[in-house]
Amino acid sequence: MDEVSLRAAFHMALDDVAPPKPWLAGSVLKELHRRRTTKYDGTRRRSWLRFIERPLTQRLIAVVLVLLIGVAAAGLWIFTYGHVHSTIPVHPPVHAPHAHLPSTFDCAGYQPASAAPVPVKPVSTTAVWGTGALLSSDGGVHWRDTSPSALRQDEPTSLPRSQLPPGFADFYLDANHAWLARGVNFGSNTSCYDHVVLYTTSNGGKTWDLALPIAVNSGGDPFKSPAPCRQVITFRHEIGTVSGPTPSPSASPAPCPPKYGFTIRMSFLDGQHGWLIVHPLGATTTMYATVDGGYSWHLLAGDSPPDCPFIFTSTRTGWMGSDSSASCDLMRTDDGGTTWTNQQLPCSCSVPYELPAFLGQQRGVLRALQDVLYGGTETVSYVLLGTSDGGRSWQLLHTPSDAYLYAIDYAGANDLWVVLAPPGWRRGAPGPTDWLYHSADGGASWKLVQRDTPIGYTSPINAFSLWFVDSRNGFVVQAEQPTGNYPQLLVTHDGGHTWQVVHEQAP
């Protein structure tokens, strides 16, 4: 049927249901006039007249009802917002002296950061925090730098923007709360850095507040003249320290000695309670605690804890894993961080950079490193430990296979995921295509989700982080296979069956 025929067909078909109405225009305009005048003149008056003409009892009841609804609404508003506002401490603004960066080879300066955003904390399926207070709202594709400009007030103009300040540390609790810390020199002539300063946000990085600086001595001489040496680049990430190429011993000039500064570790239980470890080079660590969201910190008396990752599961109970160079057991505090004691583990295991994950008040899991005989060769492998009494005792958990266990993560009280090397893999063999398992009962039983996944370890950078936001949505940060470029971000929306690379756009 061509256009002309179709048009004719339309006219015939629809004229049947649209008989001509020559009176239509007049009728519509007349009705329009009536509505205009009645609605905006008479109707309103009639509404008021109708109310006034009602019996007094009915009018009183109507007024009382309106007043009661208003009072209830006001009360609800006061309870909701007044209550919240009364618990948010209001601190006076902090005015710190201007920081200056010691420009000597003796003092640690700005640290090189990864050119691509390094995701460190997914807080939802779309919101992801990255190192340096980068924030993505679209699952890691686009990033914006939310860090306060004051964080880098002493940055040399010659450095690229992606550098991190001396001693930089960050912690992200959720989509709104984050903390940034760094070392500063407010005028000391006897140490490289004399304070730790922190910036806090409770609105997702829209604004940052400066906390009261913490006085710390970093050692070193801020006025020492530079000497020629060869810099070895290192940067820290979640599971260890990654170094650049190792210089040969005979190369000149000699490698630079470690620079004076300090490492900072932070962890927050909630928006108010947090802990901070400061470890100056060559000196003992000190631990501080805050109860006001990081605005002020008090020094915890007691033995110096090791410079290890830690978390707190309550205001009193905390856990610390050992440094990778030590062979400590898991450590625990029950007095808010003042004293720490070693925990017995049911194996000859260590927990380098590992922390327990508690799936509720009593049940928890922990990845530990154990010497194993694998394929006739002595090697190490991760094993899974579980507790059902809040960490007082730990047991070896069954894992899907005896293969090399790379990573574990959890979402909620029951869902656990583990990434394992495929059966028969030999340590040192090239290119893993790892297998992902899921447990829906806290590790009692496992189901293979996917084999030959694009996630896992690759040399030379053994960096791998796994997070599941919920039972279907998860992220992996790893080194790209097979190039080894770091970081590469992958995402799954189907519980780990399929993974897609997220092409990050640097801010």
Next chain:
Amino acid sequence: MASESASLAVIKAAKEGDDAAFERLLEPLLNQAYRLAAGLLHDHQAAEDAVQDAAFKAWRKLGQLREGSEMRPWFLAIVANQCRSSLRSRWQTIAGLDQAEPVSDPEDEAVVARVELRQALRAMNQDKRLVLVLHFYLDLPVDEIAATIGISPRGAETRLLRATNELKRRMEAHRGRS
């Protein structure tokens, strides 16, 4: 140019509260509005009600007519939206649209063809029905259809082509079944 200036002046006066000016703008559009509503609703009484409501809405929202815009596509868009609301709220109409239309004289091919077309139209979604009625029944050009729907002329062409193809397929399918 003179007629354009006069038209703009009338619109300006209507926007400033001149009801007579508004009625002068509206009156020439009412018959087309009625045919649009009837083409969408297949019920002349419902179409008349829809045009009535649309006229009142247009009077209230005349301030939203953009400077320099034509009245006709703007008013027809209000009529189309009114028909959409009418379809959602009038269960009798919905029930009527869903039911097969009885053919008064099955031997008369012309009658059968008209019924087939109306049934095929009713089976299509409102967006496609709208673009077909605007083009084949109101005989509007593509750029005015685009202005009425609020999309680009190219988008209107594409939508019209797809809707036409679907209509033809439905009519052929109906012919094949019967």
